[in-house]
Amino acid sequence: MALTNSPHPSDTLSPTPFGTAVCDDVSQRFGVVAQHLQYGHWCLEVGPTTYYAVMQDLKHTHGFTMLTDLCGVHHAEGEATLAVVAQVHHLPERTRLFVTVRLAVTETEPVPVVDSLVPLFPSANWMERETYDFFGIQFAGHPNLKRILNEDDMAYFPLRKEYPLEDQSRTDKDDRMFGR
Amino acid sequence: MTAPLVTDPPEGVTGQGFYLTSLEKAVALARKNSIWPLPFATSCCGIEFMATMASHYDFARFGSERPSFSPRQADLLMVMGTVAKKLGPILKQVYCQMAEPRWVMAVGACASSGGIFDTYSVLQGIDQVIPVDVYVPGCPPRPEQIIDGLMSVQSLVGTESLRRRHSDAYTQLLKGYGID
Numbered sequence: 001m002a003l004t005n006s007p008h009p010s011d012t013l014s015p016t017p018f019g020t021a022v023c024d025d026v027s028q029r030f031g032v033v034a035q036h037l038q039y040g041h042w043c044l045e046v047g048p049t050t051y052y053a054v055m056q057d058l059k060h061t062h063g064f065t066m067l068t069d070l071c072g073v074h075h076a077e078g079e080a081t082l083a084v085v086a087q088v089h090h091l092p093e094r095t096r097l098f099v100t101v102r103l104a105v106t107e108t109e110p111v112p113v114v115d116s117l118v119p120l121f122p123s124a125n126w127m128e129r130e131t132y133d134f135f136g137i138q139f140a141g142h143p144n145l146k147r148i149l150n151e152d153d154m155a156y157f158p159l160r161k162e163y164p165l166e167d168q169s170r171t172d173k174d175d176r177m178f179g180r
Numbered sequence: 181m182t183a184p185l186v187t188d189p190p191e192g193v194t195g196q197g198f199y200l201t202s203l204e205k206a207v208a209l210a211r212k213n214s215i216w217p218l219p220f221a222t223s224c225c226g227i228e229f230m231a232t233m234a235s236h237y238d239f240a241r242f243g244s245e246r247p248s249f250s251p252r253q254a255d256l257l258m259v260m261g262t263v264a265k266k267l268g269p270i271l272k273q274v275y276c277q278m279a280e281p282r283w284v285m286a287v288g289a290c291a292s293s294g295g296i297f298d299t300y301s302v303l304q305g306i307d308q309v310i311p312v313d314v315y316v317p318g319c320p321p322r323p324e325q326i327i328d329g330l331m332s333v334q335s336l337v338g339t340e341s342l343r344r345r346h347s348d349a350y351t352q353l354l355k356g357y358g359i360d
Contacts, residue, residue, distance in 0.1 A: 150301065151266050158300040166298045 013040030218254035222261030
């Protein structure tokens, strides 16, 4: 079954005029890959090269001073399947903005790399470590990029879709009895 | 009216004013009725243990009056709840800090086999890192089941040879877990 982006009922929520103005400004000056509304918030997809500049602009020019969340996503379809999603918040205007950057894993570029946001938002430190821990995304310029939740000697990135959820190394469970 | 027996006396010779039995049986009797448990509770099974310990089910009447919160003075390690892989080495350290003779009880599905958490981050049963004497099934087990498990431990303690801990088989067992 193909995955479709059918509109969610909450897509009809309207964004703040401030958010729309910022979005227009950013896409005019930096150029965005895609842009859509979700839950009444603008989601901007930018390229890996403009990601840091966009975030810097959002913080210093537009006043999105708070990084609420940063996480990884592994999409099922598309060419660049890995993604980093950052969510920023403008406190006085009560406006949120999602910034996505899609990263490809290819034969020639097996390790996805994106700029670290730690110089802009110190709160990105642990969230980028978590994203690295689970998706193997490298953050260039991160001061301490090592695993944060999983064991240090884990040899893979468990939330990537190529790895099954269940632990493959164990020998004690009989697949016929455990429904695998 | 005769006083009720607290416990059945071991096999021996009795007469007027004296009772003879072997040292091993006398020691076993003392040991099995004074097991000091160390609760290692990580999740919902730990709540069931609290009920087991409290006045209604009264764990203390089996001689486990004093739950020991230091491994140095404990006889029985009761592992109750999900143990993440990262917690594995800590559990092993706690086990190593206990003095011989020591017993281990895995309470609940998670401690016994990983339970429903067949996933990359959860240890698939504590017997991957330490030897286990008694497994208590259930998710979580009721206090009656935990008491049944404790009584199974008691019967193990009561019938164990005093020389078991010096046997080659026991040394090999520990060596299999990388414990000297």
